[in-house]
Amino acid sequence: xxxxxxxxxxELDQAVPVVPEGESTRGHSTGVDLLARLESLCAGRGLDxxxxxxxxxxxxxxxxxxxxxxEFTRLPRDPRLVGKSASQLLDxxxxxxxxxxxxxxxxLGTGFDQRALDLSVxxxxxxxxxxxxxxxxxxxxxxxxxxxxRAIYGNAASIFAGDWLLVEALRRVHAxxxxxxxxxxxxxxxxxxxxxxxQLECRGRLSIGRDVYFQVVEGKTASLFRxxxxxxxxxxxxxxxxADALGEYGRHLGVAFQAVDDLLDLTGDASTTGKxxxxxxxxxxxxxxxxxxxxxxxxxxxxxxxLTDEDQGAAFSPQEAQQVVDILRSTxxxxxxxxxxxRTSAAAVASLAPLxxxxxxxxxxxxxxxxxxxxx
Amino acid sequence: xxxxxxxxxxELDQAVPVVPEGESTRGHSTGVDLLARLESLCAGRGLDxxxxxxxxxxxxxxxxxxxxxxEFTRLPRDPRLVGKSASQLLDxxxxxxxxxxxxxxxxLGTGFDQRALDLSVxxxxxxxxxxxxxxxxxxxxxxxxxxxxRAIYGNAASIFAGDWLLVEALRRVHAxxxxxxxxxxxxxxxxxxxxxxxQLECRGRLSIGRDVYFQVVEGKTASLFRxxxxxxxxxxxxxxxxADALGEYGRHLGVAFQAVDDLLDLTGDASTTGKxxxxxxxxxxxxxxxxxxxxxxxxxxxxxxxLTDEDQGAAFSPQEAQQVVDILRSTxxxxxxxxxxxRTSAAAVASLAPLxxxxxxxxxxxxxxxxxxxxx
Numbered sequence: 108x109x110x111x112x113x114x115x116x117x118e119l120d121q122a123v124p125v126v127p128e129g130e131s132t133r134g135h136s137t138g139v140d141l142l143a144r145l146e147s148l149c150a151g152r153g154l155d156x157x158x159x160x161x162x163x164x165x166x167x168x169x170x171x172x173x174x175x176x177x178e179f180t181r182l183p184r185d186p187r188l189v190g191k192s193a194s195q196l197l198d199x200x201x202x203x204x205x206x207x208x209x210x211x212x213x214x215l216g217t218g219f220d221q222r223a224l225d226l227s228v229x230x231x232x233x234x235x236x237x238x239x240x241x242x243x244x245x246x247x248x249x250x251x252x253x254x255x256x257r258a259i260y261g262n263a264a265s266i267f268a269g270d271w272l273l274v275e276a277l278r279r280v281h282a283x284x285x286x287x288x289x290x291x292x293x294x295x296x297x298x299x300x301x302x303x304x305x306q307l308e309c310r311g312r313l314s315i316g317r318d319v320y321f322q323v324v325e326g327k328t329a330s331l332f333r334x335x336x337x338x339x340x341x342x343x344x345x346x347x348x349x350a351d352a353l354g355e356y357g358r359h360l361g362v363a364f365q366a367v368d369d370l371l372d373l374t375g376d377a378s379t380t381g382k383x384x385x386x387x388x389x390x391x392x393x394x395x396x397x398x399x400x401x402x403x404x405x406x407x408x409x410x411x412x413x414l415t416d417e418d419q420g421a422a423f424s425p426q427e428a429q430q431v432v433d434i435l436r437s438t439x440x441x442x443x444x445x446x447x448x449x450r451t452s453a454a455a456v457a458s459l460a461p462l463x464x465x466x467x468x469x470x471x472x473x474x475x476x477x478x479x480x481x482x483x
Numbered sequence: 484x485x486x487x488x489x490x491x492x493x494e495l496d497q498a499v500p501v502v503p504e505g506e507s508t509r510g511h512s513t514g515v516d517l518l519a520r521l522e523s524l525c526a527g528r529g530l531d532x533x534x535x536x537x538x539x540x541x542x543x544x545x546x547x548x549x550x551x552x553x554e555f556t557r558l559p560r561d562p563r564l565v566g567k568s569a570s571q572l573l574d575x576x577x578x579x580x581x582x583x584x585x586x587x588x589x590x591l592g593t594g595f596d597q598r599a600l601d602l603s604v605x606x607x608x609x610x611x612x613x614x615x616x617x618x619x620x621x622x623x624x625x626x627x628x629x630x631x632x633r634a635i636y637g638n639a640a641s642i643f644a645g646d647w648l649l650v651e652a653l654r655r656v657h658a659x660x661x662x663x664x665x666x667x668x669x670x671x672x673x674x675x676x677x678x679x680x681x682q683l684e685c686r687g688r689l690s691i692g693r694d695v696y697f698q699v700v701e702g703k704t705a706s707l708f709r710x711x712x713x714x715x716x717x718x719x720x721x722x723x724x725x726a727d728a729l730g731e732y733g734r735h736l737g738v739a740f741q742a743v744d745d746l747l748d749l750t751g752d753a754s755t756t757g758k759x760x761x762x763x764x765x766x767x768x769x770x771x772x773x774x775x776x777x778x779x780x781x782x783x784x785x786x787x788x789x790l791t792d793e794d795q796g797a798a799f800s801p802q803e804a805q806q807v808v809d810i811l812r813s814t815x816x817x818x819x820x821x822x823x824x825x826r827t828s829a830a831a832v833a834s835l836a837p838l839x840x841x842x843x844x845x846x847x848x849x850x851x852x853x854x855x856x857x858x859x
Contacts, residue, residue, distance in 0.1 A: 189680035240646065244639040263620040263683050266642055270616065271676045273646070277653060278669040281662075293654040300647045304565035307639050 135200025136251075138172040138207050139165060145477045154480070160473040167466050171210035171219040172203060175227050179206075182228075182275070192264035193272055195256035196239055204364065205230040207474065208332060209339035212353045215467040216343025223342035225279045226288070230335040232276035233292070237299060237327075239269035244307070245390045285341050288334075295334040302326025311391035311415045313401060313408060320398055321362070329361030352461045359455035360475055366448035367481060369394035373435060385428065391415045395447060400440035407434045448479045511576025512627075514548040514583050515541060521853045530856070536849040543842050547586035547595040548579060551603050555582075558604075558651070568640035569648055571632035572615055580740065581606040583850065584708060585715035588729045591843040592719025599718035601655045602664070606711040608652035609668070613675060613703075615645035620683070621766045661717050664710075671710040678702025687767035687791045689777060689784060696774055697738070705737030728837045735831035736851055742824035743857060745770035749811060761804065767791045771823060776816035783810045824855045 142165045149158035184194045206227035213223035241247070242255040243262045249255060257265040273296070280289050302323045309315045309323075336357030340350035372387045372394055387394050388411065393401075400407050410431050413419045435441050455475040462468050518541045525534035560570045582603035589599035617623070618631040619638045625631060633641040649672070656665050678699045685691045685699075712733030716726035748763045748770055763770050764787065776783050786807050789795045811817050831851040838844050 187677060187680045188684045189676060240642055244642060261683075262638075264680070266616055266620060267676050267679050267683075270646075270649070271673065273649070274669055274672050274676070278666075281657070281665055281669070286657075289657055290654075293650055293657070296650050297647065300565060300643050300650070301563060303643050304563045304640070307637075307643075308564045 135198055136202070137176050137200055138203030139169050139176075140200075141202045141204075141481075142169070142172075145481055148480060149477065152480070157473070157477060157480075160469070161477055163466075164470045164473045164477075167470050168207060168210050168214070171214070171224075171227075172207060174219070174224055175203065175206045175210070175231075178224055178228050179231060182232075188260060188264050189267045189271060192256040192260040192268035193235075193239070195254075195259055196235055196250070196268070199251045199253055201231070201234075201251075203231065204474075204478075205234055205331060205335040208357055208360070209335040209342075211467055211470050211474070212336045212339025212345065212350075213343035214339075214470075215349065215353070215462065215465075216340065216345040218343060219339075220342065222283050222285075223339055225283055226338040226342055227335075229276040229279040229292075230331065230338065232272045232279070233296065233331060236269045236272035236276065237303075239265045239272065241303075243269075244303070247386075247390075280338075283342070288338050288341050291334055291337060295330045298326040298330040302330075306392060309393070313393070313411055313415075315393050315398065317395075317398055320393065320395055324362055324365045325358070328365045329358045332357035332361035332364070349462055352458050355458035356455045356471060356475070359451045359458060360478070363448045363451040363455060363475065364478060366395055366444050366451065367479060369396055370441065370444050370448070373397075373432060373441070385414060385423075385431075388414050389420050394444075396435050396440040396444040399443050400435050400438040403438040403440070404434050407431065407438075410434075445479075452476060452479050511574055512578070513552050513576055514579030515545050515552075516576075517578045517580075517857075518545070518548075521857055524856060525853065528856070533849070533853060533856075536845070537853055539842075540846045540849045540853075543846050544583060544586050544590070547590070547600075547603075548583060550595070550600055551579065551582045551586070551607075554600055554604050555607060558608075564636060564640050565643045565647060568632040568636040568644035569611075569615070571630075571635055572611055572626070572644070575627045575629055577607070577610075577627075579607065580850075580854075581610055581707060581711040584733055584736070585711040585718075587843055587846050587850070588712045588715025588721065588726075589719035590715075590846075591725065591729070591838065591841075592716065592721040594719060595715075596718065598659050598661075599715055601659055602714040602718055603711075605652040605655040605668075606707065606714065608648045608655070609672065609707060612645045612648035612652065613679075615641045615648065617679075619645075620679070623762075623766075656714075659718070664714050664717050667710055667713060671706045674702040674706040678706075682768060685769070689769070689787055689791075691769050691774065693771075693774055696769065696771055700738050700741045701734070704741045705734045708733035708737035708740070725838055728834050731834035732831045732847060732851070735827045735834060736854070739824045739827040739831060739851065740854060742771055742820055742827065743855060745772055746817065746820050746824070749773075749808065749817070761790060761799075761807075764790050765796050770820075772811050772816040772820040775819050776811050776814040779814040779816070780810050783807065783814075786810075821855075828852060828855050 142161055146158050146161040146165070149155075149161060179197075182197065184190065184197075209223060209227040209230055210219045213219045219227075238250065239256060242250060242257050243265045246257075247255050248258045255265075256268060260268075277289075277292065280292055302325070305319065306323050306327065309319055333354045334357070336353040337350055339345075340353045345353065369387070372385060373396060388397060397407075397411060401411065410427055413427070414423050414431070452475045456472050459468055459471055518537055522534050522537040522541070525531075525537060555573075558573065560566065560573075585599060585603040585606055586595045589595045595603075614626070615632060618626060619633050619641045622633075623631050624634045631641075632644060636644075653665075653668065656668055678701070681695065682699045682703065685695055709730045710733070712729040713726055715721075716729045721729065745763070748761060749772060764773065773783075773787060777787065786803055789803070790799050790807070828851045832848050835844055835847055
C-alpha cells in the first residue's frame with residue numbers, strides 16, 4: 108500500500124481485518140494505488156480541488172480497500188493447473204473499482220462490515236471470471252502488461268479457471284443470505300453473457316450503430332457496476348429508494364468508465380494502461396469514437412477494415428495508425444467520446460440527488476468526476 | 484415418447500404437468516428411450532427378468548421423465564448467437580440419467596413434485612454446461628452423431644453458452660430454497676472443475692495410475708450423480724441417513740457409468756453411441772482398460788503414444804486399432820473394466836441397504852444393474 112490511511116479509530120469497523128504487518132499484496136496494483144495516481148494526475152493538471160477531494164476519498168475508503176485487498180489476496184492460490192491459471196490473473200491486481208463502489212454504497216448505510224467485504228470480493232471475482240473467459244475468446248496474449256493466463260497455461264485451463272471464480276463468487280453471495288442479491292446477480296451475469304453474445308455477433312462489423320454499442324456496454328460493464336452498488340446498499344441496510352438511486356449511479360458510472368476505456372484504446376500510453384493501442388479494434392470491437400467517426404468520415408472505413416481484419420491487421424503501419432488518430436480528431440469523435448464520458452459521469456452524480464449529503468455521497472461524486480480524468 | 488406410460492391415476496402428482504398433445508420434444512432422445520432400448524437389449528440377451536424390471540421401471544418413473552422432458556424442452560431457445568449455441572446441444576437430447584436418479588430419490592420420499600422437477604432440470608443443465616465447455620477444451624467436432632455447438636457457432640459462443648446454462652442451473656436451485664443443496668452444488672461444481680484440471684494436466688500422459696483415474700472420475704462424473712440423488716432426497720423430504728445412502732448410491736453409479744463409457748470408447752458401435760471409436764484416447768484421456776493394459780503389456784505403449792499424439796494420431800491405421808483392441812482383450816483389461824463396472828454397480832446397490840423396500844428402491848437397483856449392459 109503506497110498511501111498512508113488516516114482514519115479516526117472510532118470510525119473503524121471492528122469486524123474488518125487490519126492489513127497485517129508483512130501481509131503481502133504481492134506487489135500488484137490496488138484500489139488505493141489507483142486513487143493515489145488519480146490524485147497526482149489531477150494535481151499535475153491544476154485540478155487542485157479534485158485532487159484534494161481524492162485525498163479525502165482515500166482517507167474515507169482507503170481502509171475498506173485495504174481490507175478488501177487482504178481478503179482478496181487470501182483467496183486460495185491453488186497449485187493445480189486451473190488454480191495457477193486463476194492466480195496468474197488475480198496476482199496482476201486491478202483498479203478495484205467495483206469493490207470501491209460497493210464499499211461507498213455500504214458506508215451510506217451501516218458501514219463496510221464482513222458481509223459487505225465478502226460481497227466486494229464476489230464482485231471482483233465475477234469481473235475476474237469474465238476477464239479469464241474474455242481473454243480466451245479474444246485470444247489475448249497480454250493483460251495489464253503481463254502475459255495472460257491463457258498464454259501461459261492454455262485456453263482450457265482459463266475456461267475452467269473462469270468457471271471456478273464464477274462459482275466462488277456465487278458461493279460467497281449465497282453465504283451472505285440476502286436472497287434478492289443472489290437473484291440480481293444471476294440476472295446481472297445473464298446480462299453480461301447476452302452482451303458478450305451481441306459483441307461476438309457484431310465482431311468486425313463496421314456498420315454497427317450507437318444503439319448496439321450501448322446495449323453491449325450496458326450489459327458487459329454497467330450491469331456489474333450497478334449490482335456492486337446495490338449489493339453495498341443491501342449489506343448496509345440502505346432503504347429501497349436510495350438503493351435504487353445508487354444502482355442508477357453504478358449503471359451510469361459503468362458507461363462513463365467504458366467511454367474512457369474507449370479513449371484509452373486510441374490515445375492511451377501502453378506503459379500505463381498495460382494495453383496495446385487499438386487492442387479493442389484489433390479484436391473487432393467497435394469503440395464509441397470509431398462508430399462516431401465512421402458516421403462522419405467514409406475515408407476511415409478501409410483503414411478500420413484493414414485493422415480489424417485477421418490477416419491484414421498485423422501489417423497495419425504506424426502511418427496508418429496515425430491516419431486513424433487524425434481522422435478521429437478531425438471528426439471530433441474523440442471530443443464526442445470524452446463528452447459521452449462527462450455526460451454519463453454527470454448523470455451518475457445526478458442519480459445521487461435523493462441521497463443525504465455526507466462523506467459517502469461526496470466520495471461517490473469524487474469517483475465519478477475523477478474517473479473521467481484517468482489515464483489507466 | 485416411444486413408450487406408453489402406465490400408471491394408476493392416484494399415483495400422479497397433480498403439480499406435475501402432463502405431456503401436452505403435440506408438445507414437441509423435438510425428436511431427440513429421452514430418458515424413456517434409453518430405458519426402452521435397455522429393455523430390448525436385455526430381452527435380446529435372454530435377460531428376461533431384468534427386461535421385466537426395466538418395464539416396471541418405465542411404468543414407475545416414465546411419467547416423471549416425460550414431465551422432465553417437457554420442462555427441459557420449455558427452456559428458452561434464444562435466437563441470439565449464444566442461445567443458438569446452447570440450443571444446438573440441448574436439442575440433441577440425452578440419456579437423462581441424472582434427472583432419472585433425482586426422480587427416483589424424490590419418490591422415496593414425498594414424490595416428484597414441482598421442486599424436484601426444477602432440480603432435475605438444474606442437474607441436466609449443469610451436465611449440459613460441462614459438455615459445452617468440454618467440447619471447446621477437446622476441440623470436438625461431433626457429439627451424439629451431430630456437429631458440436633462449437634463446430635457450428637464457434638468456441639467463443641460455446642464458452643458463454645456453458646456459462647449461461649450454469650447460471651440457469653444455479654438460479655433454479657436457488658429458487659428451490661433448500662440452502663444446503665445450493666452449497667452442495669457449489670462444492671460439486673468445484674469438484675468437477677478440479678477433476679477437469681487434473682485431467683488436463685495428465686492429458687496424453689501414458690504413465691498415469693489408477694489413483695489419478697479414480698480421482699478424475701469421482702470429480703467429473705460421480706460428484707454430479709451424487710448431488711442429483713441428494714437433491715431428489717432433499718426435495719422429497721427423505722431423512723438424513725437415507726439421503727446419505729442415496730448419495731453414496733449416486734457416487735458409485737457414476738463410477739460404474741464411466742467404466743461402461745470407457746468400454747464403449749473401445750468397443751462401442753458409433754451408430755449407437757454417436758461417438759467415434761477411441762475418441763477419448765485421441766483426446767489424450769486415459770481410460771481404465773488402457774491404464775490396466777499398459778500396466779501389463781509394454782507393447783501397447785508405442786501404439787497409445789501414436790494414437791494420443793496430436794500429429795501422428797490422424798495416421799492411426801485400422802490395423803493398429805485392431806492391435807490395440809487385441810492387446811486390451813489379451814491382457815484381460817476389457818474384462819477388468821467390465822468387472823469394475825459390475826463391482827461399482829453392486830456397491831451402488833449395497834448402498835441402498837438402509838432404505839425401505841418398495842418400488843423406488845427396486846427401481847434404483849434396476850438402474851444400477853441395467854446400466855452395466857448398456858450399449859449407448
